[in-house]
Amino acid sequence: MPATDVAKHGVRSDSIVTMTVLGAWPVCGILKRMKRILALCIGLALILPRPAAALDSAAGAITTTEMARIDGTPWSLGFLPDGGVLITEREGRLWLLRDGALRAVAGVPSVVDNGQGGLLDVLVPRDFAQTRAVYLSYAKAQGGGAGTALARGRLSGDGTRLERVETLFEMRAGTRGGRHFGGRLVEAADGHIFLTTGDRGQDAGAQRLDSHQGKVLRLTRDGAPAPGNPFLTTPGALPEIWSYGHRNPQGLTFDAQGRLWAHEHGARGGDEVNLIQPGRNYGWPVISYGVQYSGGRIGEGTAKPGMEQPAHYWDPSIAPSGFTIYRGGLFPAWRGDFLVGSLKFDLISRLDPAGGRLREVERIQGAETLRVRDLREAPDGALWMIAEGNGTIWRLTPAK
Numbered sequence: 004m005p006a007t008d009v010a011k012h013g014v015r016s017d018s019i020v021t022m023t024v025l026g027a028w029p030v031c032g033i034l035k036r037m038k039r040i041l042a043l044c045i046g047l048a049l050i051l052p053r054p055a056a057a058l059d060s061a062a063g064a065i066t067t068t069e070m071a072r073i074d075g076t077p078w079s080l081g082f083l084p085d086g087g088v089l090i091t092e093r094e095g096r097l098w099l100l101r102d103g104a105l106r107a108v109a110g111v112p113s114v115v116d117n118g119q120g121g122l123l124d125v126l127v128p129r130d131f132a133q134t135r136a137v138y139l140s141y142a143k144a145q146g147g148g149a150g151t152a153l154a155r156g157r158l159s160g161d162g163t164r165l166e167r168v169e170t171l172f173e174m175r176a177g178t179r180g181g182r183h184f185g186g187r188l189v190e191a192a193d194g195h196i197f198l199t200t201g202d203r204g205q206d207a208g209a210q211r212l213d214s215h216q217g218k219v220l221r222l223t224r225d226g227a228p229a230p231g232n233p234f235l236t237t238p239g240a241l242p243e244i245w246s247y248g249h250r251n252p253q254g255l256t257f258d259a260q261g262r263l264w265a266h267e268h269g270a271r272g273g274d275e276v277n278l279i280q281p282g283r284n285y286g287w288p289v290i291s292y293g294v295q296y297s298g299g300r301i302g303e304g305t306a307k308p309g310m311e312q313p314a315h316y317w318d319p320s321i322a323p324s325g326f327t328i329y330r331g332g333l334f335p336a337w338r339g340d341f342l343v344g345s346l347k348f349d350l351i352s353r354l355d356p357a358g359g360r361l362r363e364v365e366r367i368q369g370a371e372t373l374r375v376r377d378l379r380e381a382p383d384g385a386l387w388m389i390a391e392g393n394g395t396i397w398r399l400t401p402a403k
């Protein structure tokens with residue numbers, strides 16, 4: 004893994020991943036095995052879910068309940084209407100958590116588990132009860148490289164396997180390296196699917212309309228370019244593109260007004276939250292509030308006509324991942340607020356859009372917020388959090 008990625012994502016956990024990938028496992032492998040044995044011993048003594056210590060927040064104490072722990076690297080989760088929860092593991096497995104038990108779901112497409120690539124997001128569409136459709140984003144092998152792809156399968160009645168799995172879309176075209184796959188999915192009110200792609204570490208592709216790198220894409224339920232996309236009639240432009248000039252979007256969600264928001268990783272400084280509008284150029288790598296990892300200047304500065312300004316940026320970078328704009332009833336003080344996980348600083352960033360200006364108003368942090376990879380509001384208003392650092396899935400509720 005390049006030094007830049009270690010700097011960005013933090014040395015502690017990624018160094019373990021990197022050394023495992025490289026096969027240099029003697030020290031880290033033994034540590035990890037000891038951790039697994041310890042986790043197994045602890046696991047045998049306890050019945051999940053179990054409440055743990057509370058997190059402090061401006062809205063009061065938060066009870067954290069451990070719902071599951073995964074040996075690999077959990078990346079995303081989606082709620083089924085029957086109370087089950089699907090959880091992706093970046094290394095390529097899909098899990099179904101139901102009644103406190105975690106079971107593997109067979110039939111997942113083969114993924115390229117390399118660096119930041121692997122099995123990424125899971126989307127349970129609103130019509131799941133009728134269709135049993137499950138959408139997955141992942142890093143798909145393309146020649147000697149890999150690209151972000153979208154697949155759909157049907158979850159079997161007993162939840163043990165995906166059936167009729169098909170790849171609906173894959174970015175053009177395979178590039179080497181394990182950086183910047185994007186991969187976040189969200190379903191629009193009209194059923195279309197938005198998918199983010201990263202720039203694959205190649206910068207320039209983000210500005211090109213004949214490249215899928217560094218984009219927000221809008222697809223039909225079958226993975227075709229959605230009707231009404233902004234570049235359908237632009238010569239040479241790829242028809243799936245909704246917006247461009249992104250570096251590595253790791254959060255994508257709608258607010259209650261139906262507006263689409265994304266956040267993305269900048270370089271050193273310059274992680275951004277953006278209001279995503281069709282056809283707009285979000286600037287990477289021409290404008291940025293960050294600098295190169297070497298300290299060098301990026302592009303032309305921080306602003307340019309024809310390029311969008313972020314609604315918020317973090318400097319220093321927090322390495323944002325997971326994104327919920329809270330709507331539920333359990334945390335009334337958070338309603339309308341943006342909740343963003345941080346891989347780098349082990350926290351939840353809460354941003355308030357009051358007055359039309361997005362401001363970070365709180366950082367929620369504790370032993371549980373270890374490399375926050377995903378944040379999801381459950382149907383009951385609880386906040387579910389993936390702590391990638393120790394593979395734990397937490398459920399957050401107000402302390403009584």
Ligand SMILES: [Ca+2]
Binds near residue numbers: 248286290311313
């Ligand atoms: Ca930007």
